[in-house]
Amino acid sequence: MDVSRTYDVLILGGGNAALCAAITAAQAGRSVLVLECAPKHFRGGNSRHTRNLRCMHDAPADVLSDSYPEDEYWQDLLKVTGGQTNERLARMTIRHTATCREWMIRHGVRFQPPLGGTLQLARTNAFFLGGGKALLNAYYRTAEALGVEVAYDTEVTELNIRDGKFTSAIVARDSVQHEIQATAVVAAAGGFESNLAWLREAWGPAADNFLIRGTPYNMGRVLRVLLDGGAKSVGDAAQGHCVAIDARAPKFDGGICTRVDCVSLGIVVNRDAQRFDDEGDDFWPKRYAVWGRLVAAQPDQIAYSIIDAKSMGKFIPPMFPPIKANSVRELAQALELDPAALESTVAQFNQAVRPGTFDHTLLDDCATAGLSPPKSHWARPLDTAPFFAYPLRPGITFTYLGVAVNERAQVIWQDDRAAANIFAAGEIMAGNVLGKGYIAGIGMAIGTAFGRIAGKEAARNAAP
Amino acid sequence: MPLPRSIPVALVEEGQRMASICNACRYCEGFCAVFPALERRLSFAESDLAYLANLCHDCGSCYYACQYSPPHEFQLNFPKMLADIRVQTYRKYAWPSPLATLFQRNGMTVSLIASASLVLLLWAMFFFIERSVLFAAHADDAGAFYAVLSHRTMAWTFGIVSLFVVVALAVGLVRFWRETEEKFGAMLSPGPLTDSVADALRLRYLAGGGDGCTYPDETPSHARRWFHHLTFYGFMLCFAATCVATIYHYGFGWKAPYAFSSLPVLLGTAGGIGLLIGPAGLLWLKAIRDPALSGAKQTGMDVGFLALLLLSSVSGLLLLALRQSSAMGVLLGIHLGIIVALFVTLPYGKFVHALYRLAALVRFHLERRRAGPEISAE
Numbered sequence: 067m068d069v070s071r072t073y074d075v076l077i078l079g080g081g082n083a084a085l086c087a088a089i090t091a092a093q094a095g096r097s098v099l100v101l102e103c104a105p106k107h108f109r110g111g112n113s114r115h116t117r118n119l120r121c122m123h124d125a126p127a128d129v130l131s132d133s134y135p136e137d138e139y140w141q142d143l144l145k146v147t148g149g150q151t152n153e154r155l156a157r158m159t160i161r162h163t164a165t166c167r168e169w170m171i172r173h174g175v176r177f178q179p180p181l182g183g184t185l186q187l188a189r190t191n192a193f194f195l196g197g198g199k200a201l202l203n204a205y206y207r208t209a210e211a212l213g214v215e216v217a218y219d220t221e222v223t224e225l226n227i228r229d230g231k232f233t234s235a236i237v238a239r240d241s242v243q244h245e246i247q248a249t250a251v252v253a254a255a256g257g258f259e260s261n262l263a264w265l266r267e268a269w270g271p272a273a274d275n276f277l278i279r280g281t282p283y284n285m286g287r288v289l290r291v292l293l294d295g296g297a298k299s300v301g302d303a304a305q306g307h308c309v310a311i312d313a314r315a316p317k318f319d320g321g322i323c324t325r326v327d328c329v330s331l332g333i334v335v336n337r338d339a340q341r342f343d344d345e346g347d348d349f350w351p352k353r354y355a356v357w358g359r360l361v362a363a364q365p366d367q368i369a370y371s372i373i374d375a376k377s378m379g380k381f382i383p384p385m386f387p388p389i390k391a392n393s394v395r396e397l398a399q400a401l402e403l404d405p406a407a408l409e410s411t412v413a414q415f416n417q418a419v420r421p422g423t424f425d426h427t428l429l430d431d432c433a434t435a436g437l438s439p440p441k442s443h444w445a446r447p448l449d450t451a452p453f454f455a456y457p458l459r460p461g462i463t464f465t466y467l468g469v470a471v472n473e474r475a476q477v478i479w480q481d482d483r484a485a486a487n488i489f490a491a492g493e494i495m496a497g498n499v500l501g502k503g504y505i506a507g508i509g510m511a512i513g514t515a516f517g518r519i520a521g522k523e524a525a526r527n528a529a530p
Numbered sequence: 531m532p533l534p535r536s537i538p539v540a541l542v543e544e545g546q547r548m549a550s551i552c553n554a555c556r557y558c559e560g561f562c563a564v565f566p567a568l569e570r571r572l573s574f575a576e577s578d579l580a581y582l583a584n585l586c587h588d589c590g591s592c593y594y595a596c597q598y599s600p601p602h603e604f605q606l607n608f609p610k611m612l613a614d615i616r617v618q619t620y621r622k623y624a625w626p627s628p629l630a631t632l633f634q635r636n637g638m639t640v641s642l643i644a645s646a647s648l649v650l651l652l653w654a655m656f657f658f659i660e661r662s663v664l665f666a667a668h669a670d671d672a673g674a675f676y677a678v679l680s681h682r683t684m685a686w687t688f689g690i691v692s693l694f695v696v697v698a699l700a701v702g703l704v705r706f707w708r709e710t711e712e713k714f715g716a717m718l719s720p721g722p723l724t725d726s727v728a729d730a731l732r733l734r735y736l737a738g739g740g741d742g743c744t745y746p747d748e749t750p751s752h753a754r755r756w757f758h759h760l761t762f763y764g765f766m767l768c769f770a771a772t773c774v775a776t777i778y779h780y781g782f783g784w785k786a787p788y789a790f791s792s793l794p795v796l797l798g799t800a801g802g803i804g805l806l807i808g809p810a811g812l813l814w815l816k817a818i819r820d821p822a823l824s825g826a827k828q829t830g831m832d833v834g835f836l837a838l839l840l841l842s843s844v845s846g847l848l849l850l851a852l853r854q855s856s857a858m859g860v861l862l863g864i865h866l867g868i869i870v871a872l873f874v875t876l877p878y879g880k881f882v883h884a885l886y887r888l889a890a891l892v893r894f895h896l897e898r899r900r901a902g903p904e905i906s907a908e
Contacts, residue, residue, distance in 0.1 A: 107601060114597050117557055176739040178560030182569045182905070195739040196595030197557030203594060203748060321597050323554035382905055383572050385554040 067217040069244045073099045074528035075521070076235060076248035078222050078288050079255035080104065081111035082198070082510055083492025085205035086517025087252045087524065089173060092212040094525035099246065100214060101237060103221040103255075104283040108319075109202065111256045112280040112464055112493065112509075115321040116198035117181070118191040119514065120507030122164040129177045132189045136160050139190075142505055150301075150501025158473055159499055162515035167192060170514070174204025182382075186351055191507040198510075222255070225291050225488075230479060232488045249528035250487040252520045253477070254513075257465035257493045258286020259306060260318065265462070268303035275367035277311060279461040282318035289494050292469050297485075298478045301466035301497025307504045308358030311461035313368060314386045326456045327381040329357060330444050331426070332373035333415055334458070336364040339398065339407035341415065346433070346443035355504045362460040369458045370401055372412075375450040380426065388454035397453045416447035464509065468497035475520035487527050491516035537576055537618040541611075545579040548611050551604060558592040562735040563894045564612075565592070570902050577709045580622070583615040584706070584883075585890040587735045589743030590823050591750075600822075610823055617827050620882050625701035632878040637830025640875050644838060647874065648867035655679070655863045664859040672785040678859045681779070684866065691873045698877035699885060706886050710893050717892055721899070726891030730884075733758055746819035757811030761839065764804020768846075771798035787853055799850065805843035809836040835880035838872045 075091040077084045080102030092098045102109050122139050123130050139160045143151060167177065176195035180188040187193075194201045210216065217239065224236035232251045237244050258264045260282045265273040293299055315324035330350050334357075336342050343360050347353060361369045378388075391397035398408035418437035424430055424446055432445045469490050470478040477485040477495075492513040499512050552558065552568055559565040564586050571578055588609055593599055598606035617633065624630035632639045655664060659678060668674040676684075707717055717723070729735065733755050736743050741750035775794040778784040788794050813836050816829060845865040852861055876882075 107599075174741075176560075176741070178739070181556045181559050182566070182902075193560075194557075195560045196591060197555075197597065199597050200557075200591075200595035207749065316603055319597075319602065321555070322557070323551050323598070325554065379572050380904060382556075383550065383553050385551050387550075 067099060067101075067215065067220065067239075067244070067246065069246060071097075072247040072249060073097050074249050075099075075524045076246060076251045077101065078235070078251065078253050079111065079492065079494075080109045080216070080218075081113035081254065081256060081492060081513065082116070082201065082205070083113075083513035083517035083520070084252070084254035085202065085209055086514055087254055087489070087491055087521035088209050088214045089205065089212060090518050090521025091252075091525040091528075092209065092214045094522065096525045096528050098209075098212075098214045099248070100209070100216045101220045101222055101235070101246070102216060102218050103285075103287075104218065104281065106218045108281065108283065109206070109216075109218060110199065110281075111284055112259075113198045113202055113513070115280050115319075116194070116201075116510050117322065118187065118193045118507045119163060119167070119170075119510045120190055120505060121167065121192050121511075122160050124164075128167075129179050129192050130189065134190050136164075139163075143500070143508070146503030146505050147501050148503065152498050154473060155471070156499045159512050159515040162518075163511045166514050166518070169518070170201075173208045175201050176204075186349070187506060222288050222291070225251070225288075225295060227295050227485075227488070230483065231486055250489065250524040252475075252489045252491060252524050253288050253292060253469070253494055254491045254517060254520070255288035255494055256281075256284040256286075257306075257467065257496075258284060258289055259462045259465045260284045261286045264290075264303075268467075269362070272362055272367050275459060276308075276362070277313075277315050277320065277324075277459050277461045278318045279309065279311060279315075279320055279324065279463045280318075284464075284493075286465075289468065292477060292488075292490075292494075296479050298470040298480045298482070300468050300470045300495070301501050303465070303467040305466040305497075305502050307355060307463040307466075307509075308362060309354050309461045309463055310357035310361050310369070310371075310458045312384055312386045313457035313459040315459070315461065320461070323385040324461065325354070325382070326371055326384050326458060327354075328373050328377060328384075328456065329353070329371050329458075331377035331380060332371060332448060333412070333441070334369050334371050335403070335408065335411055336369050337366050337403070339403045339411050341411060341439060342369075344439050344442055346441045346445055348429070351506070357458070358460045358462075361458050367460055370403070371456045371458055372397065372448065372453065373455075374448045374453050376446060378454060384456060386456070388456055390452050390454050392451045392453075394448070394453055397455055401455055401457070412448050415441070415445075416449060419445045419447045463504075464493050464496070466497040466501060468493070468495045471495045471498055471516070473519075474523045475516050476523065487524070489520035489524050489527075491520040537580065537615055537622065541614055541618065542576050542579060545583075545611055545615055546574045548606055548608050549574045549579065549582070551598060551606055552592075552608060555598075557597075558595055560739060561591045561595075562587060562589065563729075563891065567894050567897065570897060572903065577711070579612075579615050580619045580706075581710055581890055581893060583612040583619060584886040585894055586612040586616070587733075587743070587887070588613055588823075589736055589738055589745055589754075590748075590820070591738045591744050593823060594744045594748040607822065610825060613823075613825050613828050616883075617825070617831065619706070619886070620831075623702040623705040623882075623886070624878060625698050625705070629698075629878055632875075633831070635830065636827070636879055637834040640831075640834030640838060640871075640879050643875055644841070644868060644871035647871040648864060651867040651870065652860070652863050655859070659859070665856045666859070667856045668854055668858050670787060670854045672787070674853070674858070675786050675862060678862055679866070681785075687866075687870065688873070691870060695873055695876050699882070702877060702882060703885050703889060706889055710889075712893055712896060716896055717889065719892075719896060722892050722895035725895040726888055729891050730888050746815045748820070753811065754815055757808050757815065759808070760804040761808030761812060761836075764801045764806075764808050764843070765839070767797050767801025767804060768843075769801075771795070771801060790850075795850065798846065802843045802847045802850075805839050806847065809840040809843070812836050813840070831880050834875070838868065838875065841868045842872055 074096035178195040311324040398405040418434035422432035475489040598604035621630040621633040736755040742752035849861045
């Protein structure tokens with residue numbers, strides 16, 4: 067980091083989108099500085115925790131089976147977002163995924179066949195060998211070989227913008243302020259999911275009980291600076307990818323292994339030992355993001371997934387051991403729930419279960435009758451000791467509030483003009499494409515597409 | 531009460547904690563055989579960890595890819611934990627059991643044994659052989675070696691040592707296999723055996739995701755794989771040279787030393803060069819390896835074995851080069867002393883990894899052919 071020079075392209079952030087932009091700009095011959103607020107070990111924001119890329123493809127290709135054409139991808143996106151998406155930008159992203167794997171491989175990323183337990187994603191998602199951190203390591207190696215400078219532990223506190231044009235960034239490192247000059251800037255610094263105060267502002271006091279699945283470094287400072295500076299916002303601050311995860315997970319950075327995948331195999335009760343939603347509504351991969359919100363709406367934002375011995379070993383073993391008891395009453399005591407209430411909930415559920423043929427691989431005919439809320443599939447009485455429970459809390463993965471961009475990744479001001487030399491990529495602008503809901507691997511698709519576009523456009527902008 | 535030779539409980543518990551995290555995460559599944567093997571299990575007994583530890587090639591790829599490696603609060607250093615367990619399993623399976631203590635401070639032990647072997651042999655030579663014979667310049671005639679040390683002495687010494695070594699290694703292997711709860715015959719199942727031998731000969735799992743393993747640091751490289759190939763194939767060529775020479779001796783009555791252009795010398799020279807470059811390269815990589823992944827116990831053991839391999843090739847090639855000079859007698863003594871030390875320590879040092887790794891691979895390929903646990907989509 068050299069405060070005496072003017073960099074061609076300054077990249078704010080150090081995740082997937084940031085590195086895609088940095089590599090692209092450096093390959094265009096520009097001098098590039100990447101500012102990463104995390105220490106080196108925790109570099110990469112939430113990209114560290116990712117594992118795949120949703121890819122459009124018209125025929126089977128290396129790790130992808132069958133085909134996943136543009137329109138099907140678009141329909142999937144349209145469905146989960148309920149229309150809160152910009153079709154132009156969304157289709158650009160989708161088309162980009164048809165070809166970007168070759169670029170990724172050239173820059174050190176390796177793909178592997180779908181992971182154990184994820185066969186349903188074999189058609190649509192290409193998994194990174196070793197996950198997102200391995201991808202980041204490869205990109206950092208590539209970027210450094212191209213002469214990209216990386217400053218870790220360096221936080222952006224202000225952007226100097228004059229007449230809609232970026233001139234410099236004020237950054238803090240070791241509590242010392244520096245001013246970094248650059249011709250163009252790419253904001254790729256993620257959302258605000260680690261900023262507990264901001265989450266509380268958006269979600270109310272319930273946010274205090276949220277766990278943050280990803281990096282503790284996404285404080286949303288660059289997002290805030292841009293919004294305060296007059297950038298047009300997209301998405302709702304109270305929208306985010308929110309998953310039901312193990313309540314024993316750490317406050318930050320628990321990542322994938324805090325997941326609990328047995329909701330659809332049993333029942334879920336709240337603090338009052340009452341069920342509150344249909345556990346068997348659909349396959350778990352389509353539901354885990356819904357359950358985060360459901361738990362968030364419960365008192366104290368806590369719930370308990372309860373199964374019996376029949377279901378043990380039939381789902382990916384979670385990191386934390388289950389709470390185990392020989393009767394429903396004992397289980398309630400161990401969970402500090404009202405034993406009578408839990409016994410009554412389980413008894414009512416068991417009575418309502420209609421006979422059927424259990425098959426967890428399809429939407430089977432095991433359902434409850436006359437129960438509210440119902441359990442539509444995979445309903446089997448909880449009658450075989452021992453009983454097991456996993457406590458659940460909402461786990462925030464990422465937020466959707468972002469800055470509006472155009473197809474050149476330029477930030478849009480509130481008056482709809484495009485910023486000449488300010489570009490955005492990744493989670494900070496993901497809300498343009500994904501305003502609501504979630505489909506696996508879309509975040510990396512947006513980050514890769516817009517990271518490369520932002521890098522190219524910033525390089526062009528900074529052309530001598 | 532655990533058996534005295536069991537893996538320490540704290541280490542097993544730490545292994546279980548880490549394996550549970552890996553089993554929930556699964557991002558590393560494509561790197562090697564360890565993760566698919568791990569995912570077939572819902573819980574991890576000591577024997578499971580012992581198997582996984584011996585399946586691990588210590589390439590480091592999973593460590594550098596891990597979202598949970600230190601300083602993350604989960605403190606997940608999976609390959610280091612497996613390396614610690616692996617050393618413990620070597621002790622556990624060693625035969626005769628009291629000699630398992632040789633795995634404690636193994637580097638020191640190996641060098642002491644090597645020194646003792648050398649001193650003993652050289653002392654015996656000085657004591658029993660006339661100076662004029664020992665320091666005579668040799669005409670490189672057939673039988674010149676045996677003028678210094680009789681063929682009978684050499685054959686008996688190595689015969690007894692080899693027999694002991696083979697028995698000790700075999701018992702270790704049986705002990706390893708018994709813990710897997712697989713049938714003994716299964717070890718020789720043609721399919722799994724062929725697959726695992728192929729994996730071993732190609733060092734498939736030192737290829738990382740194709741770019742090589744992250745050794746000695748996070749940059750993928752094939753250096754370790756090639757140095758290991760040189761070491762292994764060098765060792766095998768030297769072994770082949772010895773076999774051919776044995777056939778020459780007993781089958782045809784041709785006596786060593788053989789001509790420079792003869793098959794045993796050509797094989798031995800090629801092997802010697804492999805054993806010169808390979809172990810030297812591995813030692814060099816080890817010296818510059820990321821300290822986060824190298825354990826003191828493991829390093830001592832590795833260095834001990836590599837150093838002996840290197841010394842045997844250096845002394846062997848020197849003997850070849852100077853076999854007509856007056857230094858031949860002493861060099862022969864040194865070379866044989868090192869070879870004896872190398873053989874004696876085979877069952878009590880790094881060499882055992884070859885056996886257990888191959889057996890673990892056989893088990894992996896046996897398991898791979900069976901249905902896995904029925905787990906619903908996540």
